[in-house]
Amino acid sequence: MRPRTWTALLWLLLVTTLAAQPARATGPESRRGTVLVAGRPEAPPVLYVDSGTVTRVRFVDLVEPRALPGPEWQGHVEVAPFGERSLVLSPVKNLLEGQRLLLPVTGRTEAGEPVSLTLALVTRKEVVDAEAWVARAHVLAEPVADGNEVDAVARELLASHVPGGGSPRLSLRVPDMKTATVPASGFRAWVESSLQLEGYLFVTVTLQADRRHSRPWRLVRVRLEAGCPRGEGLPVRITSGSSGRYQFHTFTTPMPEGAGCVGLTLEEDGPRTLRVKELKVNP
Structure with a gap:
């Protein structure tokens, strides 16, 4: 399948899923705008996923993200790039309680420096991230x-205020x-x-x-x-x-x-x- 066709199908699936989410009164709460804190190897950022939701992951300071899923991802979650700063994930089935999948991601800063980080995917009964941001913490x-x-x-x-620009x-x-x-x-x-x-x-x-x-x-x-x-x-x-x-x-x-x-x-x-x-x- 050509990449452009695959992206179009993902976009259609994303729009269809988001449109259907308000009707899922008994499902987990769908959240948008949560920020995942990356940059600490001892505590990777946690993303809440659900088989009924396509999740868009947007990166604050990382360009051209590319996912590197391992063999344990087969039959669990599909992932693909979406635009210059996003990935979309579509779980095939929910993860078991206590189970988590680690997703290595590579990309670059706007200055061209290579960046790598890892996301941890889990399933929570009460909440799912329909859209989340990933930001690296500056220490x-x-x-x-x-x-x-x-x-x-x-x-x-x-x-840093521009001189002559007023107070x-x-x-x-x-x-x-x-x-x-x-x-x-x-x-x-x-x-x-x-x-x-x-x-x-x-x-x-x-x-x-x-x-x-x-x-x-x-x-x-x-x-x-x-x-x-x-x-x-x-x-x-x-x-x-x-x-x-x-x-x-x-x-x-x-x-x-x-x-x-x-x-x-x-x-x-x-x-x-x-x-x-x-x-x-x-x-």
Whole structure:
């Protein structure tokens, strides 16, 4: 079969499946816009798949992705490239509970540097990713002290503003600690700040381990939604750092006009989940 014909059939299958999903009242919840965090070999990003859903995987900073499925994929999942920055996956049947398939992916950055990463596919009864983004986490080379990363991001943004373009539209919010704190097993987490500059939103979250030997938080999935209580999932770029028992994550996204509130969910490859339900931002 010619590649163009195969792509056309995949597109038809994708559109047909997405159109039929609202009628599946008893099936898993179909989600769009979840960001899978790549770049950590000890915790590959996890994609939720279902035999009733064609999943589109879009890459934030990787061009021309190519999948390299192994022989264990035969009879389980079909995968093919879709456009310059996407793959589509169509499960033939659901994976068994506890089963996961690893999918190596290769590509390149916009500058031409080769990139390789691995996705882990699993089946969950309650949720499926109809469309997901994959973003590689940028890890700070030097450890950061508590709160210094926010200042560093702000200085970098202001320094990069175009000279002569007028004053940058800058808005910084520091949430009250009582309302921003979110408990999780073994961790305390809070939103350090939300920074808006020229249509972009930067949200910085700090996690503090309760015990010195607590298992590290391994971030593999992020969902930043514009609108409350639920809204559209947004693509994000991720900058991470650590210092002792503290972890820092800054999430950057183009902010839709008129959105005055965002929701943020951080997930591990396991039961621990952090949710910030309503974070006020300037519309």
